[in-house]
Amino acid sequence: MRTTLLTLLAAAILTQAVHADARQSGSGAHPGRTALRVTIGAGAGFGVGLLAGLAAFDEARYSERKIWTTAVAGGVAGGVLAWLLGRDRGRNASDARPPAQPQPLSDQEVRALAGRIKLPGTGAAGSGRRF
Numbered sequence: 001m002r003t004t005l006l007t008l009l010a011a012a013i014l015t016q017a018v019h020a021d022a023r024q025s026g027s028g029a030h031p032g033r034t035a036l037r038v039t040i041g042a043g044a045g046f047g048v049g050l051l052a053g054l055a056a057f058d059e060a061r062y063s064e065r066k067i068w069t070t071a072v073a074g075g076v077a078g079g080v081l082a083w084l085l086g087r088d089r090g091r092n093a094s095d096a097r098p099p100a101q102p103q104p105l106s107d108q109e110v111r112a113l114a115g116r117i118k119l120p121g122t123g124a125a126g127s128g129r130r131f
Contacts, residue, residue, distance in 0.1 A: 037086040038079045045078015046071050 053070030057063040105113075 034083070034086055037082045041082020041085075042075045042079035045081070046075035048078070049074020 050067065050071040052074065053067035056070070057066040060066060
């Protein structure tokens with residue numbers, strides 16, 4: 001428990017230090033910061049997964065494999081969660097393109113489509129199908 005708290009505290013302090021040192025640029029893109037956050041999240045997730053695996057599978061058969069699998073799954077989940085929480089969601093809102101407007105069909109396209117339509121009951125005589 002003490003190790004988990006120290007790990008979370010170190011991650012929080014390191015993230016704040018990186019945030020304070022980052023310069024504000026016009027583009028708003030910080031790939032180094034994103035990579036660091038994902039790394040910290042993966043490490044914290046790995047630690048939490050390891051502790052959860054030890055608590056759940058301490059005396060189980062093949063416990064070593066189960067503990068390491070839980071730790072790796074926790075690391076992946078922590079990395080993904082850190083990426084989702086750290087990404088800039090509103091940055092490209094002004095760059096978004098408006099949806100494309102549908103183009104009207106030309107007379108030639110309308111005639112081609114109308115020639116392909118077959119209505120029920122207008123086929124060969126005696127088809128026997130009624131709708």
